[in-house]
Amino acid sequence: MKKVVVIGAGLGGLSAALRLRQAGFEVQVLEKQSRPGGRSNVLQENGFRADMGPTILVMKEAFEEFYHSIGEDMQTRLEMVQLDPNYRIYYHDGTHLDLHSNMAQLAEAVEEVSPGGAERLFEFLGSGARKYRLGMDFVGRNFDRLTDLFNPLAGLRLMRTQAHENLYRQVARFFDGNDKLTKAFSFHSMFLGLSPFRALAMYSLITYADLSLGMWFPKGGIYSIVEDMLELAAQRDVPVRTNAAVEEICIEAGRVVGVRLEGGEFISADIVISNADLPYTYRKLIPEANRKRYTDRKLAKMAYACSGYILYLGVNKTYPQARHQALFFSEDYRANLDAIFEDKTLPEDPSFHLNIPTVTDPELAPEGHSLLYVLAPMPNLSADIDWDEAAPLVREKLLNRLEEILDPQIRQHIVWERDYRPTDWQADINAELGTAFGSLAHGFFQSSYFRPHNKARDIDGLYFVGQGTYPGIGMPMVMISSRLVTERLVDEWL
Numbered sequence: 001m002k003k004v005v006v007i008g009a010g011l012g013g014l015s016a017a018l019r020l021r022q023a024g025f026e027v028q029v030l031e032k033q034s035r036p037g038g039r040s041n042v043l044q045e046n047g048f049r050a051d052m053g054p055t056i057l058v059m060k061e062a063f064e065e066f067y068h069s070i071g072e073d074m075q076t077r078l079e080m081v082q083l084d085p086n087y088r089i090y091y092h093d094g095t096h097l098d099l100h101s102n103m104a105q106l107a108e109a110v111e112e113v114s115p116g117g118a119e120r121l122f123e124f125l126g127s128g129a130r131k132y133r134l135g136m137d138f139v140g141r142n143f144d145r146l147t148d149l150f151n152p153l154a155g156l157r158l159m160r161t162q163a164h165e166n167l168y169r170q171v172a173r174f175f176d177g178n179d180k181l182t183k184a185f186s187f188h189s190m191f192l193g194l195s196p197f198r199a200l201a202m203y204s205l206i207t208y209a210d211l212s213l214g215m216w217f218p219k220g221g222i223y224s225i226v227e228d229m230l231e232l233a234a235q236r237d238v239p240v241r242t243n244a245a246v247e248e249i250c251i252e253a254g255r256v257v258g259v260r261l262e263g264g265e266f267i268s269a270d271i272v273i274s275n276a277d278l279p280y281t282y283r284k285l286i287p288e289a290n291r292k293r294y295t296d297r298k299l300a301k302m303a304y305a306c307s308g309y310i311l312y313l314g315v316n317k318t319y320p321q322a323r324h325q326a327l328f329f330s331e332d333y334r335a336n337l338d339a340i341f342e343d344k345t346l347p348e349d350p351s352f353h354l355n356i357p358t359v360t361d362p363e364l365a366p367e368g369h370s371l372l373y374v375l376a377p378m379p380n381l382s383a384d385i386d387w388d389e390a391a392p393l394v395r396e397k398l399l400n401r402l403e404e405i406l407d408p409q410i411r412q413h414i415v416w417e418r419d420y421r422p423t424d425w426q427a428d429i430n431a432e433l434g435t436a437f438g439s440l441a442h443g444f445f446q447s448s449y450f451r452p453h454n455k456a457r458d459i460d461g462l463y464f465v466g467q468g469t470y471p472g473i474g475m476p477m478v479m480i481s482s483r484l485v486t487e488r489l490v491d492e493w494l
């Protein structure tokens with residue numbers, strides 16, 4: 001039986017390990033941290049259970065496909081609840097807009113913001129549907145050569161949807177320059193770590209997917225998916241070793257022979273799959289003499305996504321009027337994004353994502369309490385920011401806003417609190433430059449064929465899974481990446 005070592009127990013590493021075991025490989029997973037999950041980790045303290053990273057699931061079918069591929073049924077293992085609305089958007093002037101998956105309700109909400117807006121909404125969604133189909137042609141497949149990109153039908157769709165245009169400008173055109181609607185239908189690229197002012201219009205496919213496929217939350221939180229995978233791994237003889245940081249991928253005559261852990265232990269393998277950040281893997285785990293393609297110079301030149309600051313709060317009251325997911329857009333939306341992506345400075349007035357999972361699942365907090373997760377996108381660690389100084393400042397700004405939009409007395413109700421900073425992602429999971437959602441930004445030349453491939457082209461037996469390779473950032477993409485690397489290994493090794 002071919003022996004596989006997977007470096008990292010993120011969702012990509014765990015799902016690849018289970019798929020490969022099902023296919024007949026001998027697999028073990030080595031995880032640096034004391035608890036598996038990677039970016040999708042959990043904080044369990046004082047009766048609160050907070051997802052630390054991802055909070056919501058889109059493209060649920062990518063997870064269903066994973067379970068199906070290993071002979072399981074997701075429906076019977078996880079209890080998924082659909083959010084309604086998907087988001088509440090809070091604007092700086094005190095108004096809000098609910099983004100529903102129900103089209104009639106969404107149209108009504110849009111009409112209230114801009115009379116006649118419903119017609120433009122459906123034009124926008126029609127274009128989003130075409131972009132989604134175009135995107136999916138490139139998302140669910142392995143790439144080997146540049147010609148794999150050529151597809152005349154896709155070219156036609158690209159022309160029809162003008163997917164190569166600038167995202168923000170195109171959305172503004174759809175909504176006749178209405179500021180509130182343009183913000184509400186363009187922010188989604190932030191989840192790929194990209195400013196809507198920089199992203200390709202192609203990425204409004206994410207807005208379309210959110211609205212048309214719905215947003216889902218597993219009871220118990222996102223970490224219940226990780227726990228379920230760990231249970232399956234235990235049943236199927238897939239060891240997941242924690243506190244096992246890999247220090248080097250060992251290579252002899254251009255082929256992997258195993259890995260060496262911190263402390264010196266050598267583990268032999270026919271195949272090594274890295275789920276750790278791809279730029280980090282190349283830079284730190286592979287001696288430069290063995291890297292023809294990803295030299296330190298090339299890695300330094302690549303474009304990296306943003307980071308974030310998260311405040312987790314346990315409060316001793318509930319908010320029946322609140323929604324599970326909300327976004328607050330600062331008055332100068334552009335200045336906030338430019339600070340993060342262009343100037344690399346601390347945003348003056350941060351926009352943020354507010355998640356209150358206890359709206360859907362009260363069991364994530366003690367009775368009568370709520371769990372709040374406030375995520376403000378921030379520059380990555382290429383910025384000159386001292387996070388010991390910056391964190392208390394950002395916390396104050398976020399609490400001031402929560403007083404305005406949620407509860408004027410919120411500070412008095414906080415009974416538990418933690419935060420997470422760009423430096424934490426770097427220290428905990430070796431995220432390059434402390435990037436949050438994923439490391440490599442999704443510009444054109446870091447997407448599909450141009451994103452690092454899931455098979456190292458210069459080292460035999462080395463593969464990748466997770467956000468660093470294609471299709472890219474986000475949990476459903478990571479689940480697809482584990483399917484793609486499994487298909488490749490089955491094809492090449494069995």
Ligand SMILES: Cc1cc2nc3c(=O)[nH]c(=O)nc-3n(C[C@H](O)[C@H](O)[C@H](O)COP(=O)(O)OP(=O)(O)OC[C@H]3O[C@@H](n4cnc5c(N)ncnc54)[C@H](O)[C@@H]3O)c2cc1C
Binds near residue numbers: 031053466473
């Ligand atoms: C704040 C935040 C919010 C997000 N929100 C959403 C959301 O709502 N929906 C969504 O779909 N996605 C969201 N994402 C994105 C999503 O979480 C990630 O894209 C995805 O979880 C990445 O998974 P991965 O498999 O690539 O690996 P990662 O989660 O990056 O895991 C990599 C693992 O490798 C381990 N590792 C690193 N180096 C070593 C080493 N040397 N030896 C051993 N192990 C090592 C790490 O410790 C880690 O466990 C969010 C991310 C963040 C951070």
